Amino acid sequence: xxxxxxxxxxxxxxxxxxxxxxxxxxxxxxxxxxxxxxxxxxxxxxxxxxxxxxxxxxxxxxxxxxxxxxxxxxxxxxxxxxxxxxxxxxxxxxxxxxxxxxxxxxxxxxxxxxxxxxxxxxxxxxxxxxxxxxxxxxxxxxxxxxxxxxxxxxxxxxxxxxxxxxxxxxxxxxxxxxx
Amino acid sequence: xxxxxxxxxxxxxxxxxxxxxxxxxxxxxxxxxxxxxxxxxxxxxxxxxxxxxxxxxxxxxxxxxxxxxxxxxxxxxxxxxxxxxxxxxxxxxxxxxxxxxxxxxxxxxxxxxxxxxxxxxxxxxxxxxxxxxxxxxxxxxxxxxxxxxxxxxxxxxxxxxxxxxxxxxxxxxxxxxxxxxxxxxxxxxxxxxxxxxxxxxxxxxxxxxxxxxxxxxxxxxxxxxxxxxxxxxxxxxxxxxxxxxxxxxxxxxxxxxxxxxxxxxxxxxxxxxxxxxxxxxxxxxxxxxxxxxxxxxxxxxxxxxxxxxxxxxxxxxxxxxxxxxxxxxxxxxxxxxxxxxxxxxxxxxxxxxxxxxxxxxxxxxxxxxxxxxxxxxxxxxxxxxxxxxxxxxxxxxxxxxxxxxxxxxxxxxxxxxxxxxxxxxxxxxxxxxxxxxxxxxxxxxxxxxxxxxxxxxxxxxxxxxxxxxxxxxxxxxxxxxxxxxxxxxxxxxxxxxxxxxxxxxxxxxxxxxxxxxxxxxxxxxxxxxxxxxxxxxxxxxxxxxxxxxxxxxxxxxxx
Amino acid sequence: xxxxxxxxxxxxxxxxxxxxxxxxxxxxxxxxxxxxxxxxxxxxxxxxxxxxxxxxxxxxxxxxxxxxxxxxxxxxxxxxxxxxxxxxxxxxxxxxxxxxxxxxxxxxxxxxxxxxxxxxxxxxxxxxxxxxxxxxxxxxxxxxxxxxxxxxxxxxxxxxxxxxxxxxxxxxxxxxxxxxxxxxxxxxxxxxxxxxxxxxxxxxxxxxxxxxxxxxxxxxxxxxxxxxxxxxxxxxxxx
Ligand SMILES: Cc1cc2nc3c(=O)[nH]c(=O)nc-3n(C[C@H](O)[C@H](O)[C@H](O)COP(=O)(O)O)c2cc1C
Ligand code: SF4
Ligand code: FES
Numbered sequence: 001x002x003x004x005x006x007x008x009x010x011x012x013x014x015x016x017x018x019x020x021x022x023x024x025x026x027x028x029x030x031x032x033x034x035x036x037x038x039x040x041x042x043x044x045x046x047x048x049x050x051x052x053x054x055x056x057x058x059x060x061x062x063x064x065x066x067x068x069x070x071x072x073x074x075x076x077x078x079x080x081x082x083x084x085x086x087x088x089x090x091x092x093x094x095x096x097x098x099x100x101x102x103x104x105x106x107x108x109x110x111x112x113x114x115x116x117x118x119x120x121x122x123x124x125x126x127x128x129x130x131x132x133x134x135x136x137x138x139x140x141x142x143x144x145x146x147x148x149x150x151x152x153x154x155x156x157x158x159x160x161x162x163x164x165x166x167x168x169x170x171x172x173x174x175x176x177x178x179x
Numbered sequence: 180x181x182x183x184x185x186x187x188x189x190x191x192x193x194x195x196x197x198x199x200x201x202x203x204x205x206x207x208x209x210x211x212x213x214x215x216x217x218x219x220x221x222x223x224x225x226x227x228x229x230x231x232x233x234x235x236x237x238x239x240x241x242x243x244x245x246x247x248x249x250x251x252x253x254x255x256x257x258x259x260x261x262x263x264x265x266x267x268x269x270x271x272x273x274x275x276x277x278x279x280x281x282x283x284x285x286x287x288x289x290x291x292x293x294x295x296x297x298x299x300x301x302x303x304x305x306x307x308x309x310x311x312x313x314x315x316x317x318x319x320x321x322x323x324x325x326x327x328x329x330x331x332x333x334x335x336x337x338x339x340x341x342x343x344x345x346x347x348x349x350x351x352x353x354x355x356x357x358x359x360x361x362x363x364x365x366x367x368x369x370x371x372x373x374x375x376x377x378x379x380x381x382x383x384x385x386x387x388x389x390x391x392x393x394x395x396x397x398x399x400x401x402x403x404x405x406x407x408x409x410x411x412x413x414x415x416x417x418x419x420x421x422x423x424x425x426x427x428x429x430x431x432x433x434x435x436x437x438x439x440x441x442x443x444x445x446x447x448x449x450x451x452x453x454x455x456x457x458x459x460x461x462x463x464x465x466x467x468x469x470x471x472x473x474x475x476x477x478x479x480x481x482x483x484x485x486x487x488x489x490x491x492x493x494x495x496x497x498x499x500x501x502x503x504x505x506x507x508x509x510x511x512x513x514x515x516x517x518x519x520x521x522x523x524x525x526x527x528x529x530x531x532x533x534x535x536x537x538x539x540x541x542x543x544x545x546x547x548x549x550x551x552x553x554x555x556x557x558x559x560x561x562x563x564x565x566x567x568x569x570x571x572x573x574x575x576x577x578x579x580x581x582x583x584x585x586x587x588x589x590x591x592x593x594x595x596x597x598x599x600x601x602x603x604x605x606x607x608x609x610x611x612x613x614x615x616x617x618x619x620x621x622x623x624x625x626x627x628x629x630x631x632x633x634x635x636x637x638x639x640x641x642x643x644x645x646x647x648x649x650x651x652x653x654x655x656x657x658x659x660x661x662x663x664x665x666x667x668x669x670x671x672x673x674x675x676x677x678x679x680x681x682x683x684x685x686x687x688x689x690x691x692x693x694x695x696x697x698x699x700x701x702x703x704x705x706x707x708x709x710x711x712x713x714x715x716x717x718x719x720x721x722x723x724x725x726x727x728x729x730x731x732x733x734x735x736x737x738x
Numbered sequence: 739x740x741x742x743x744x745x746x747x748x749x750x751x752x753x754x755x756x757x758x759x760x761x762x763x764x765x766x767x768x769x770x771x772x773x774x775x776x777x778x779x780x781x782x783x784x785x786x787x788x789x790x791x792x793x794x795x796x797x798x799x800x801x802x803x804x805x806x807x808x809x810x811x812x813x814x815x816x817x818x819x820x821x822x823x824x825x826x827x828x829x830x831x832x833x834x835x836x837x838x839x840x841x842x843x844x845x846x847x848x849x850x851x852x853x854x855x856x857x858x859x860x861x862x863x864x865x866x867x868x869x870x871x872x873x874x875x876x877x878x879x880x881x882x883x884x885x886x887x888x889x890x891x892x893x894x895x896x897x898x899x900x901x902x903x904x905x906x907x908x909x910x911x912x913x914x915x916x917x918x919x920x921x922x923x924x925x926x927x928x929x930x931x932x933x934x935x936x937x938x939x940x941x942x943x944x945x946x947x948x949x950x951x952x953x954x955x956x957x958x959x960x961x962x963x964x965x966x967x968x969x970x971x972x973x974x975x976x977x
Contacts, residue, residue, distance in 0.1 A: 090864050093841055100839070100873035132871060137864055145863040149843035176858035178842025178849070472914065489911065494787035494807040647892065647911070647918030648788045654833035657916040658867045678866060685829045688802060689790045 006164060009041035009054045010085075011075055013068040014095040014133060015061030018150040019086035020044065023058070025153035033157075036164055052078045056163055058085040058156075059142075062092035063134045067127035076140040081163065084135070084142045085156070087149040087177055095133040103129045144168070148175045180449045181456050182334045185325060188448075192326035199237040201285045202256040203227075206314065207240035208401045209394070209433050210555075215275070216240075216251035222275035223253075226282045236285060242402020244269070244314035245305075247555035249295055254314070255285060271295035300571035301553050306534065308542050309518040310558050313402035318437050321444035324405040330450050332525045333409050337416060337458045340524075345417040346372060349520070351528030353540035358385055358476075358513030359591070359617050359693070361539070361606040368510060370500040371418040377507030380420035382411050382462075383485070383499075386427035386434070386514045387469050387476035390589030391640055393620035395544040396514035398556050400427065400434035403518070404441035408451060408464060410517035413524055415462045418510050423464040426481050428471045438466055473590075473644035477692050478503075478511045480646065491646045492692035513618065515544055535561030539605035543616070549586075549623035552577055559604070566600040569623060580625040584708070587622075588615030590637045590644075591697025593704025594630060613704040615697070629726035630709040631716055634701045635663040641698040652695030655686035659699065666713060669720040669729035676717060680706075748814035763805035763816055764792055774818050775827060775856050777834075777945055778893040779806035782966035783902055789834075789893055791827050791856065794818045802826070824860065831857050832865040837916070839871070839888040840946070846959035847947030853891060854946075874919065879929030882952055883941055887919050890948040896920060896940035903969055908934040920948075939965070 012020060040051045057079040063069055076082060087093040098106040112119040136142055146159055155175045162169035205220040223238045244252040249271035256267045270293040284290045316323040336345055350365025384407060388396040411423050427435055442464050445451040453461040467485050469475045475490040482504045484490035503509020519541060523531045532540050539561035548554050552574030576582050584594040593614035602608050606616050642656040662679040665671040683699035690696045715721045720729050744759045750772050757766040767774045777789040787807035794805045797815035842848050874887040897909040908931050912921045922928040941949040942961045950959040
């Protein structure tokens with residue numbers, strides 16, 4: 001009997017998708033990995049509901065909107081090893097640059113002052129912002145931090161490979177904030 | 180002024196005082212002044228004049244009479260048969276309108292309605308060394324200080340003792356610094372005396388007193404300024420210094436005024452300046468005013484401030500004893516430390532060492548404040564049990580409330596709960612209880628105080644008084660304050676408490692100066708004795724004392 | 739030349755080393771290739787002991803001592819990197835990151851920043867204390883340089899280099915505690931400063947992207963600090 005595959009998910013909160021691009025940059029190594037892991041949820045697939053019993057979830061992005069907040073709680077509940085992938089997840093990074101200004105000023109800047117055609121702050125469809133954009137670990141417990149903006153494909157591959165081996169990856173020589 | 184002139188002046192002053200059959204003493208220290216004791220004094224003067232009693236009754240301002248909560252305080256003295264023991268009555272809550280009655284009473288019965296009993300534990304349990312002249316002499320007249328043997332000790336030391344003998348006496352007394360940490364004064368003087376770097380030496384009196392609720396030093400300066408000058412001169416003689424600074428906060432205008440006057444008077448009488456009393460010893464004193472930053476009480480920050488720099492501490496070593504103001508060896512002591520010098524040299528180190536406990540000698544002045552009947556200044560022998568201070572001297576908790584804790588040591592101190600009320604007050608015992616002697620602030624709290632709120636109050640103080648130089652204190656105090664606030668709002672989790680403790684640990688162990696090192700102390704001590712109150716805020720979202728406003732709502736709102 | 743300077747011996751991390759008596763623990767450690775992290779200290783400027791990253795343990799001393807500002811003593815036994823100290827250093831770094839807005843990915847000094855490098859080297863994986871998200875005004879009034887106080891860690895290298903080396907004393911610190919910030923002259927715009935000589939020394943000693951040259955984009959600002967020890971040597975030679 002073959003060992004069951006490791007269930008892996010990725011989610012994308014408030015980030016630029018760069019971390020997911022880096023993930024895809026693993027190229028042919030993704031195919032190798034496919035033998036060992038089951039990707040059970042990712043923004044690149046069309047799955048609505050975050051599944052249960054996920055072994056590893058890679059989170060890209062900061063917790064910025066109320067929707068992000070609800071999602072990360074859900075993810076945490078159903079994940080064994082939660083990985084903050086990239087600077088936005090770890091430090092709130094670029095999304096947090098609006099923090100000193102406050103929500104109102106930020107929205108006004110984005111939707112009114114810099115818009116010529118029908119400027120208005122959206123009330124539907126765009127999820128409302130929380131007072132601060134926060135790192136994932138400020139909201140839920142995080143098990144591993146993978147720095148980088150974005151972390152390189154090599155780094156991500158290393159992380160997954162190590163986790164598959166049951167080891168905690170040592171990233172001290174591989175990546176840093178802003179890398 | 181040489182010794183004979185000094186005793187002549189003293190005799191003349193005593194004789195002049197004996198001319199008066201009656202004396203009315205009005206407290207003109209800050210607390211009573213703030214409730215208009217100066218108006219009482221002029222009302223009394225007018226009344227005396229009206230009655231034509233100027234020749235037999237003297238009205239004068241004196242220093243703090245200690246029971247500040249009953250101020251304005253006035254005392255009357257009437258010479259009896261026995262000249263050394265004038266009959267004396269203390270009056271409380273006096274108003275200018277009371278002047279006629281008071282003057283009238285000199286001839287007959289005391290004014291019962293205003294009388295403040297002095298056979299109470301508040302007065303009887305106290306032992307006054309530092310405050311021996313406080314409330315007894317007019318702080319603005321050097322003659323009165325001389326009349327109570329002021330400056331005689333200095334002249335005696337200059338003419339009959341070597342500097343080494345002066346230091347030996349201080350060492351023998353076991354006196355420890357009253358500015359906080361309790362470092363041996365004799366040892367400090369010895370180090371400065373031996374230091375040989377720099378072109379000259381300095382003596383600094385630390386009168387920056389910044390602990391919330393503390394007013395011991397201010398009171399000494401306002402009530403008996405010459406005692407500090409004389410103590411500093413003795414220190415200067417002992418360590419070989421020729422120049423002194425008194426660093427006093429600008430928020431103490433009255434102390435500054437009296438110090439200025441005292442320095443001028445002492446100089447005019449040749450008790451400060453060059454060749455004091457005809458000896459080769461010269462000593463001048465200058466005032467330096469601080470802008471009231473708490474950290475400027477830290478010795479290296481204080482020195483930077485005297486030098487005209489930003490008041491920030493620097494790493495020690497080198498200690499000021501080796502390299503202090505202008506890079507010269509500097510002796511820096513607290514006001515109360517200097518106030519103990521004259522009695523020690525006058526009565527001998529052994530006498531002083533006979534008071535107090537094995538390791539903490541002499542007395543300590545405390546500023547008793549908070550939820551207690553008798554607020555004011557008290558001076559008690561080291562080793563006095565807290566219970567005696569709270570329940571006898573302090574008269575207990577008003578309103579039938581239960582005692583909860585006594586806070587000592589200011590922002591680096593801690594809260595001592597009821598189960599330790601029988602502990603003696605001395606340096607080691609307080610540290611063992613997780614508190615600190617500090618400069619002598621003592622705040623009594625009853626059951627209506629929330630201990631998390633108390634910790635938050637002190638943390639806010641440390642945060643806003645942090646000088647900002649070193650990272651752990653600058654940023655750490657802000658985080659500690661925020662986390663405490665989160666707890667008091669009922670928004671914190673147990674993880675926040677763990678984080679708070681971790682920040683406390685780093686700030687305590689890595690900060691540059693005592694402000695940062697001591698800042699977590701109020702948290703440690705309240706957690707040690709009142710952990711349940713923290714847990715109530717965190718887990719049950721309740722403030723047991725009903726002080727904190729608990730926010731309703733979930734994480735989302737807080738975010 | 740200074741008069742007779744005696745030599746003393748001590749151990750650092752168990753290694754026996756010799757040193758001049760006027761040297762600091764940090765100087766001796768570096769001479770012997772023992773790494774001690776530092777942010778406020780820089781060779782050539784008076785040490786201030788402010789960042790506390792260089793704290794070390796000395797046997798028999800119950801406090802941790804800043805290596806940059808502590809003179810060596812005969813027989814000292816120094817431990818530079820115990821687990822306890824390593825943890826403290828990481829927390830201090832976290833405090834620095836939480837205090838300002840250190841967003842490496844958009845910073846001119848990305849890849850050349852001493853704060854960023856130390857975070858990596860000391861293994862600071864994330865910041866556990868809340869970010870403070872304060873707002874500080876950027877000063878772009880100088881014709882060649884920009885000051886972004888959001889990236890300032892208050893190491894006061896700029897203040898010291900300007901005072902001790904350039905002799906202009908344009909920079910200083912204002913406010914206290916968490917509200918401290920660096921200012922030019924009496925808190926006037928840098929561009930209006932009468933005392934600034936535009937020498938750029940402050941920019942080059944600044945460990946982060948707080949002071950940088952105009953026209954540099956993300957990651958383009960690297961600092962040149964070789965001039966400092968050189969100038970110091972020149973001065974000593976002249977004496
Ligand atoms: C933050 C801080 C504030 C201080 N404030 C005072 C003060 O207001 N008055 C004082 O005498 N000592 C103060 N000290 C203690 C002084 O640094 C110094 O130890 C003291 O003046 C020495 O005098 P002593 O030996 O007579 O106690 C303070 C220390 C720290 C760390
Ligand atoms: S501990 Fe606080 S007050 Fe002391 S040097 Fe550091 S920042 Fe300044
Ligand atoms: S390098 Fe020593 S305290 Fe900053």
